[in-house]
Amino acid sequence: MKKRFYVLLLILVMIVSFGLTGCSSPATEKTEAPSDDAAKTTETTDTAPAPAKEKVLIFARSGDSVSLDPSNATDGESFYVARNVLDTLVDYAEDSTAIIPALATSWETKNEEGTIWEFHLRKGVKFHDGTDFNADAVVFNFDRWMNEDNEYRFDGENFEYWGYMFGGYPGIVKSVTAVDENTVDVELNTPNAPFISNLAMPSFAISSPTAIKKYKGDIFKNPVGTGPFKFVEWLKDDKIVLEKNENYWGEGPKLDKLIFRSIPDNSARLLELQAGTIDMMTGVSPDDAQIIKDDPNLQLYLRPSMNVGYLAMNMMKKPFDDVRVRQALNYAVDKDSIIKAFYGGLAEPAKNPIPPSLWGYNDDITAYEYNPEKAKALLAEAGYPDGFKTTLWAMPVARPYMPQPKEIATALQQQFAAIGVDAEIVTMDWATYLAKGENGEHDTYLLGWTGDNGDPDNFMYVLLDKDNANVGSAGNVAFYKSEAVHKLLIEAQQESDQAKRAELYKQAQVIIHNDAPWVPLVHSTPPIAAKKSVKNYVPHPTGGESIFWKVDIDNN
C-alpha cells in the first residue's frame, strides 16, 4: 500500500521536474529591433533569392466572436472578423461613414417616389468556394434575411439586425428581384433614406449560396464570402485564422495571414503586445494609453467616435419640464474635467446628440460652456433660487461610451451641488435599469448609444423623436416630444439626397440644442495599440475596419 504510494510520488516528482527542466528554451521569440543586419549579409552570396517571409498579423481582443455569419451576429467581435471574409453591396469610405461601391459598382432609384433601388453588380467576382457572385446570389441572401419561411433559415438564426434596421420580416422591403445576371432591383414599401447606409453594415454581407446549402446550421462556423481574406479555422475562445484570398476582386491583401486571438485580461493583453507575441490589440484601458505612447516600439491609434454618452432629463417630471432648468444643468457640467479624470483624455466633449464623424454633424452650434454662475441665475429665474432635490440614475456596468458610470455620476453630483441641486445617485442591475428607464421612473438618467450604420437617423430618431417616447418602451428616455424635430426627422427619412438630408439634421440639432433635453457628455474615442511595424492601418468609426486588405506588417 504505502510502497505504492512512494512509487507514485516518485513518478509525479519526475514528471514535474521533467516539465520544468526538459524545456528551458524560450517559447516565444522576442522581437528585437531590426538591427542585426550583419547576420543577413552572409546570405547575399546566394544566387537564388530567399522566399519572402510569411506576413502574419496577430490581432488580440478581449472576447471571441459569437458567429462568423454576420447576418446572424449582433456583437462587434463577430462583425470585426466577418468583415474581412465577406463583402457587402456597398461599403464605408476608409475613415468616414460616407458610402462607396463594393460588390455593387453603382446604384440609383428607378422611380419618382424613390422606392425602387437598382444595383449594378461587380462582374467576374467569385466566392471563396468558386461559386459565381451574381444577381441570384444577392436575391438568395436577401430572401434568407427577410423571409421567415425561407428554407435556409436554420435553428437559432434570427437575423436580428435585419429586423432592427428594416422594421421586421420582411419589414420595409417589398421585393428583391434579379433583373439580369448583374442587376438587382430592391423595391421598398415606403421611401427610406437610410436604406443604402444600412446595406453597408456587416450584417448585410453576401454569403455563398452554395456554402449555406452545404453547411446549413453550421454556416456560422464556416463563412464563405468574396472578401480579401479566406476563412481557415476557428478554435473557440482561442484563435480565428484567416488567410489571403489570392483572387480578391479589389487590391489584394498585403498580409498572408490574419489571426484573431481572444485574451480577456486587459493588462495581460498589453504585456503580450509589449513582449511582441501579438501585433495589435483593442480594449486599451485609459490608464494604459500613456504607457503605449511612451513605448518606442508601439503606436496608439484613436478610433473616431461613433457613440455618445449623455445625461437625459425626464421632461415628464418637474422641474425638468422647464427649459431653463435643463439649460442650467447643461451650464453646470464641466465635461473637460470628467474626460480628464475618467477617460484618460480619450474622448471629446459632446455638444450634439451625434458624433462629429457622422455627416450632418452641426459644428456651428456653440456648446453650453461650463458656467455655474449662469446656471444659478437660470435656476433662480425658473423659480429655484435655492436649487432643488432630484435623483441621478447611473448604470451599474461599464459601457464603451462610459467606462466608469458610478464615478462619473459622483462627479456630476458634485458639479450639480455647486449650483444648489442636490442629486441622489440611484443605481441597480443593468436589466432593471433599462426597464425602469423605458418606463420613465427616473428624474435624470445616464445612458449612451453606439451607432450602427453611420446615419444620423440611427441616433436622432431612435433617441430623440416623439415616436420613441412612449412610456413602457421608450428609447427616448428624456421623453422629449418636439413636433418641430419630429417633422424634420421624418422628412429626412424620406429624402434620398444626402446633402438635403444633412441640412435637415443640422436644423434639428439646433432645436435640440435650445430645448436641451439632455446634457450631452462625451464621444469616446476607443484606443487601438499596435507595434510600430504595423503599417497603413486606419481605424474606422463603425468599429470595424473594412479595409484590412491595406494593412501591412514589416516583419524584418
Added chain:
Amino acid sequence: MGHTILKRILLVIPVLIGVSILAFSILHLIPGDPARVILGERATHDAVIMLQEKLGLNRPLYIQYFSFMKNVLSGDLGTSIITNESVTTELFTAFAATLELTVLSMIIAVVVGILAGTIAAVKQFSVFDNVSMVGALAGVSMPIFWLGLLMIWLFAYKWGIFPASGRLAVSFDIPRVTNVMLIDTLLAGNFAAFKDAIMHLIMPAFALATIPMAIIARMTRSSMLEVMRQDYIRTARAKGLSEKVVIFKHAIKNAFLPIVTVIGLQIGLLLGGAVMTETVFSYPGLGRKLYLSIMARDYPMVQGGILIVAFFFVFVNLIVDISYMFIDPRISLD
C-alpha cells in the same frame, strides 16, 4: 465494505438533484431579465418580448425546470442562447482544458505541499520551517489575478521564458482529439508542439497551485507535529529505529488522513481558482467559460456548467471518503 461503498455512491443521486434545483433557482433569482441584459441599450420592448419567447423565459418556472431536467436525463444540456452551440459539446471541450490545468496544478500542490510540510514538521523551528510557513502564508494570501499578472510581467515580458497566454503557439496546427493538449500533441507526434504546450501550462498551473500548495503544506505540518508527539512514535524511536524509518513508515501514514481531506476539498476549490487563473492567462477552459456565461446571462450554459462542476465535486468527495477506508480501516461510512 462493498455494501458501504455502494450506499455511499447512491447518496450522490439526491445530492445532484438538489444541486440542479439550486443551480436553476439561483440563476433565476439573479435580478435582471436576460433578454434585456443581452440586448443592452438596444432593448426595445418588442425585441425583449421576442427574445424572451425565443429563450422560453415566459413559461412558468417549474415547467422550465422540468423541461431542463428531462433533457439532462437524456444527456442533453440544451443550446447556448449566446452561441447557439450545444452546451454539452462546449462544456466538455472546455472541461478537458480545465482538467489538464487542474490535474497539473494538483500534482504540483500535493508534491510540493507534502514535502515542504513534512520537512517543516520534522525540522520544527528551523530556518526551512520558518521560511516555508511564511511562504505558505503569502501563497494563501496572494490573489491569483495579481500573482498571475506579476508572473506574466516577469516571465513572459521581462525574460521571455514562458508564453503569456493561451494553450499553444498560433503557429502549430494540432487536430483536437481529446482537447487535452498534452495528449493531442503527442497523438499528432509533434514533439515541438508538446513542449510548447507544457511551456504554456507551467505558469497558469503554478499560479493555480499556490493556494492549495500552501494549505496542504500547513496541514501536513500540523498533522505531522500532532503524530510525532504520539506514544507509538516514541516507542518506535525507543526501539532504535532510524529517524527516516520513523517518519516515513510510522508518522506519515498516520498523519495522512486530514491531509487527504484537505486535498479533496482543494480539488473542488481549484475549479473556483480556475475562473481567475483562466481569465488572467486567457486559458480557454471551463472557469473562464462559466464566468463569461454568467456575465452574458447564458442560462443553459451556466446551468450545465454548475451541474458538471457539482458532479465533479461530488465525485471527488466520494473518492476521498472511500480512500479513508483504505487509509484507516476503523472508519466506516455509516
